[in-house]
Amino acid sequence: MTRQRLLIAGLLAVALALVAGLTLIPRLGRPEVLTGYIEGEPLYLAAPVAGRVTAMAVVRGQAVAAGARLFVVDPQQPASARDQAAAEVSAAQAQAVDARKGQRPAELAVLDANIAAAEAKARDAQALLRRVSILAAKGFESKAALDDARANAQAAEAAATAAKRQRDAAALGARTDQIRAADARVAQAQAGLNGAAARLGDVAPTAPEAARVEDVFFQQGEWAPANQPILSLLPDARIKLRVFVPERALSAYRIGTVVHFTCDGCAKGLSAKINYVAPRPEFTPPVIYSREARDRLVYLVEAQPSARLNPGQPVDVEPLK
Secondary structure (H helix, E strand, O other): OHHHHHHHHHHHHHHHHHHHHHHHHHHHHOOOOEEEEEEEOOEEEOOOOOEEEEEEOOOOOOEEOOOOEOEEEOOHHHHHHHHHHHHHHHHHHHHHHHHOOOOOHHHHHHHHHHHHHHHHHHHHHHHHHHHHHHHHHOOOOOHHHHHHHHHHHHHHHHHHHHHHHHHHHHHHOOOHHHHHHHHHHHHHHHHHHHHHHHHHHHOOOEOOOOEEEEEEOOOOOOEEOOOOOOEEEEEHHHEEEEEEEEHHHHHHOOOOOEEEEEOOOOOOOEEEEEEEEOOOOEEOOHHHOOOOOOOOEEEEEEEEEOOOOOOOOEEEEOOOO
């Protein structure tokens, strides 16, 4: 009986040793790594006006270069606004040119007539002043009447002088205020034209940088509301590696530091440059949950990978010492 118990105990000890070996040996032979994943931040492109999608130049998953044509929303409305703004610029420029030419012959003739009338009135006032002066000297007119006649004569003379100056200024084209106002209308119209041209370009955007078309939300012929994303791009520069670093090792991770990582089916020697380190810790997120990592406080570190990878792809990052 005792022999059987000893045999059973020995078998249990061997089994426990075997389980411990199978559990610990792989861990001892496996290098320490940090588990992370690839994240992508897409760009959503839309048109500022509602309309029918008249052209769709890309498909989902297609790689596009910077400046590549993407889609066109019906340009009729912004094109009409652009043409109207261009016509307003032409009209304002014509008015500015006209303001610098001076008065037309017909307008000068009116001013000449005004001068003649003012001079005739001045002569009549001077003649009246002479008669009143003679009568006042003989005592037949009062001093007040003489003062009134003198004031009327001076006013008539001033009116004739002003009419002559107005005619001379018009003949020389020296209408400063009108020229300034015409130039301001030209600038206003040109600003409207620039805005209309920009809106016309917004209905047919191009790729802002090299990217891959992540998704297409509206196809050719469909009606797209204003400011509603029509497609999304995933630029190479907006794909990043995210890894969670334990607090004890955080000091080694600084912006600009290069980390090395591996992933299933990827090329060898991949690296990424750190461009963000979270200022606050957090519990290990479920996306990299493991029995070894649970309940640990970690810091998020983001890095720009040297090669294009697919968002959501898990990676193993070599820890920095």
